[in-house]
Amino acid sequence: MQVNDPVCGTKLALDRAAGQEDHRGWAYFFCSTRCDRLFTADPARYVGGEQPFARPLASEAHEEQGSHG
Numbered sequence: 001m002q003v004n005d006p007v008c009g010t011k012l013a014l015d016r017a018a019g020q021e022d023h024r025g026w027a028y029f030f031c032s033t034r035c036d037r038l039f040t041a042d043p044a045r046y047v048g049g050e051q052p053f054a055r056p057l058a059s060e061a062h063e064e065q066g067s068h069g
Ligand SMILES: [Zn+2]
Pocket: 005, 007, 008, 009, 010, 030, 031, 032, 035
């Protein structure tokens, strides 16, 4: 499986990721620890409505209802 580094847009294989962060129930992967740090400093800057570069955390499915905002 390949994912996109949300910080720099680099496409990378999961097993090649240099870093991972969990944010709002999604796992994000990074090409380098530098991108990982940038993301950690300001996650909201890199995440939007859709997360094509992330995958849901498989542990617990947590469904939110009526969260329009
Ligand atoms: Zn990167």
